[in-house]
Amino acid sequence: MNIMDHTRQFVKSVKRVVVKVGTAVVTRSDGRLALGRIGALCDQLKELNTNGYEVILVTSGAVGVGRQRLRYRRLSNSSFSDLQRPQGDDDDGKACAAVGQSSLMALYDTMFSQLDVTSSQLLVNDGFFRDAAFRKQLSDTVNSLLHLRVIPIFNENDAVSTRKAPYEDSSGIFWDNDSLAGLLALELKADLLVLLSDVEGLYSGPPSDPKSKLIHTYVKEKHQSEITFGDKSRLGRGGMTAKVNAAVSAAYSGTPVIITSGYVTDNIIRVLQGERIGTVFHKDAHLWINTKEVSAREMAVAARDSSRRLQVLSSEERSKILLAVADALENNESMIRSENEADIVAAEGAGYEKPLISRLSLKPEKARTSLISNLAKSVRMLADMEEPIGQILKRTELADNLTLEKISCPLGVILIIFESRPDALVQIAALAIRSGNGLLLKGGKEAKRSNEVLHKVITSAIPDTVGDKLIGLVTTREAIPDLLKLHDVIDLVVPRGSNELVSQIKDTTKIPVLGHSDGICHVYVDKKANIDMAKQIIKDSKTDYPAACNAMETLLIHKDLSTNGGLDQLVVELKNQGVELYGGPRASALLNIAESSSFHHDSHTECIVTEDLEVAETFLCQVDSAAVFHNASTRFCDGARFGLGAEVGISTGRIHARGPVGVEGLLTNRWILRGNGQVVDGDRGVTYSHKELPIKA
Numbered sequence: 057m058n059i060m061d062h063t064r065q066f067v068k069s070v071k072r073v074v075v076k077v078g079t080a081v082v083t084r085s086d087g088r089l090a091l092g093r094i095g096a097l098c099d100q101l102k103e104l105n106t107n108g109y110e111v112i113l114v115t116s117g118a119v120g121v122g123r124q125r126l127r128y129r130r131l132s133n134s135s136f137s138d139l140q141r142p143q144g145d146d147d148d149g150k151a152c153a154a155v156g157q158s159s160l161m162a163l164y165d166t167m168f169s170q171l172d173v174t175s176s177q178l179l180v181n182d183g184f185f186r187d188a189a190f191r192k193q194l195s196d197t198v199n200s201l202l203h204l205r206v207i208p209i210f211n212e213n214d215a216v217s218t219r220k221a222p223y224e225d226s227s228g229i230f231w232d233n234d235s236l237a238g239l240l241a242l243e244l245k246a247d248l249l250v251l252l253s254d255v256e257g258l259y260s261g262p263p264s265d266p267k268s269k270l271i272h273t274y275v276k277e278k279h280q281s282e283i284t285f286g287d288k289s290r291l292g293r294g295g296m297t298a299k300v301n302a303a304v305s306a307a308y309s310g311t312p313v314i315i316t317s318g319y320v321t322d323n324i325i326r327v328l329q330g331e332r333i334g335t336v337f338h339k340d341a342h343l344w345i346n347t348k349e350v351s352a353r354e355m356a357v358a359a360r361d362s363s364r365r366l367q368v369l370s371s372e373e374r375s376k377i378l379l380a381v382a383d384a385l386e387n388n389e390s391m392i393r394s395e396n397e398a399d400i401v402a403a404e405g406a407g408y409e410k411p412l413i414s415r416l417s418l419k420p421e422k423a424r425t426s427l428i429s430n431l432a433k434s435v436r437m438l439a440d441m442e443e444p445i446g447q448i449l450k451r452t453e454l455a456d457n458l459t460l461e462k463i464s465c466p467l468g469v470i471l472i473i474f475e476s477r478p479d480a481l482v483q484i485a486a487l488a489i490r491s492g493n494g495l496l497l498k499g500g501k502e503a504k505r506s507n508e509v510l511h512k513v514i515t516s517a518i519p520d521t522v523g524d525k526l527i528g529l530v531t532t533r534e535a536i537p538d539l540l541k542l543h544d545v546i547d548l549v550v551p552r553g554s555n556e557l558v559s560q561i562k563d564t565t566k567i568p569v570l571g572h573s574d575g576i577c578h579v580y581v582d583k584k585a586n587i588d589m590a591k592q593i594i595k596d597s598k599t600d601y602p603a604a605c606n607a608m609e610t611l612l613i614h615k616d617l618s619t620n621g622g623l624d625q626l627v628v629e630l631k632n633q634g635v636e637l638y639g640g641p642r643a644s645a646l647l648n649i650a651e652s653s654s655f656h657h658d659s660h661t662e663c664i665v666t667e668d669l670e671v672a673e674t675f676l677c678q679v680d681s682a683a684v685f686h687n688a689s690t691r692f693c694d695g696a697r698f699g700l701g702a703e704v705g706i707s708t709g710r711i712h713a714r715g716p717v718g719v720e721g722l723l724t725n726r727w728i729l730r731g732n733g734q735v736v737d738g739d740r741g742v743t744y745s746h747k748e749l750p751i752k753a
Contacts, residue, residue, distance in 0.1 A: 072244070072246045074244070074246045075113050077097060079119075080318075081093055081097075094167065095167060096322075101168075153215040176208050241313075248312050249313045274341060299315055310339065316335070333534070355530070356494075356528070359495060361494075362526035365522050378438055388513045396416075396506040415476035418479060435702070438489075438719070444720065451749035451752070458730070478510055482702075485514050486701070487719055507529060511527065540565035576660055578609070581665045593688070595630075608690050639652065661693040672686045672687075682708050683716075695717070
């Protein structure tokens with residue numbers, strides 16, 4: 057199991073949970089209560105309470121609220137001359153605690169009452185816990201409250217604490233509300249402790265430092281000496297240092313802990329749903345790390361290192377790797393199909409829509425041959441293609457004995473994020489090997505088994521001289537944000553999926569993104585079209601594989617066809633194929649069909665059906681689309697059908713590739729200058745010739 061699997065496993069067994077909310081969460085920067093965040097907290101605890109969880113709340117914030125109220129009172133009762141004198145920070149902490157406690161509890165009581173939830177207040181001091189009778193009574197009282205579905209709310213009773221400096225003294229059984237929460241989690245036998253902070257979790261350094269990384273799983277032996285803590289809470293007394301100390305103490309005593317942000321309105325719910333958020337503390341975390349799970353950066357760096365070893369191989373050696381991959385696919389077809397069928401059964405059981413299940417299948421209904429065999433064939437096609445790396449694209453003599461060459465080279469490391477379509481994994485992996493690039497793959501969870509077995513089969517064919525880390529498989533959605541931050545290691549992101557996926561990735565990374573938007577395919581039937589030909593093209597464009605991105609979405613008809621019977625023939629053909637029709641304003645009225653709510657215009661593939669060559673040529677020249685066809689189905693817009701061997705995806709943008717993206721789209725260039733001691737010297741020492749030279753093989 058990976059770390060996420062371990063986390064989900066222990067979260068599933070949680071019944072009693074202690075939630076501790078920090079001062080920075082319950083109060084604003086001016087000391088006033090953060091009503092929105094407290095409201096969201098109460099909403100979540102209400103939901104947990106309703107769903108059968110036993111919830112215990114430990115809250116900070118009383119001192120800060122009391123200090124703000126006392127200062128406001130002093131300000132309102134001061135004369136003008138009083139306000140001219142410097143105002144010292146001489147508020148008594150115990151008085152602030154006493155005043156703030158009642159305000160804080162009144163707010164909790166009001167908010168919980170509005171949610172039809174009863175809450176209770178329990179104030180404790182560390183000295184109480186030295187008394188065994190007190191600890192037993194505390195446990196009995198809390199158990200009774202929880203049995204009645206009452207939410208106990210704990211706070212340290214700072215107002216009557218006997219310590220001289222309660223906000224700094226670290227002596228005693230507990231010394232702040234973080235350590236109180238840890239102690240209560242153990243005393244009350246909680247299954248989980250959630251510590252809510254003002255940051256996402258524990259970072260490797262101050263969260264404000266761009267180099268700091270969120271630590272998803274804390275391993276004491278690894279992280280204790282590596283972490284640099286930032287400033288403590290602006291109003292609380294401990295900050296992240298106190299939280300980590302409390303978390304380590306509780307976790308290694310048997311209660312798992314998660315530190316996460318209290319600023320996010322549903323983080324407690326997400327924690328209990330097993331999502332990978334915040335930082336997990338668990339006594340067995342060191343054993344989880346031994347499962348060899350690597351970080352996003354480690355995976356990307358390993359892919360880059362392997363790609364550099366791949367690039368120095370000869371063209372013949374790289375071709376042999378691809379041939380070995382093709383053989384491995386065919387030799388393991390039975391295992392691959394078995395895992396794929398398991399994914400399909402799971403997807404059907406989960407209620408996924410038919411188009412997604414269709415894309416998921418490695419056995420399309422209309423395939424005349426095995427899809428695995430077709431994939432192996434496309435891999436062999438790539439193995440036989442002309443060497444793409446190190447090709448001289450241009451040679452120029454700049455001056456005597458000074459020659460400049462423009463040479464093709466790999467991009468580096470490519471991250472592909474795709475939904476469904478496990479066959480895409482094979483195509484993309486083969487293209488990466490042929491083009492000399494490192495590759496990171498993140499497929500959809502619905503194709504988990506298929507992707508894992510395909511990745512295993514493909515990487516088994518990569519020789520040790522290159523390393524199987526050339527192609528990394530990302531197994532959790534939570535790793536994507538970390539990957540998208542690696543603009544210093546990853547050179548290109550290619551999202552294959554919905555418009556929403558592509559847009560989201562473009563908005564969240566500095567890495568160049570190659571993708572499509574809506575990717576709409578149109579077929580336009582001209583007034584001089586051969587109607588029988590048009591029917592066949594429309595039928596194939598729409599129904600050959602409706603789930604594909606190159607399937608027709610919009611049919612455009614010349615107005616003359618609405619009066620000569622041509623439109624009726626086309627509509628009958630589509631209805632016979634079970635196609636559901638929607639119309640534009642005129643078509644919907646003419647055909648008595650529902651009107652489309654919107655029209656998207658992003659160009660993927662456009663086709664004109666006409667016998668008028670002049671009209672066709674105008675269409676081909678002036679329609680601005682990634683692919684433009686005359687009298688041919690939009691389904692031809694495909695890397696394999698174009699003879700590219702395979703495709704990473706289809707780009708509807710203009711930079712740096714457009715249409716089906718094969719090997720060429722995964723290359724860039726560099727400049728090689730060969731000289732003989734020349735220097736610029738203000739351009740006085742060189743006589744430029746800028747002479748084009750023949751390209752050598």
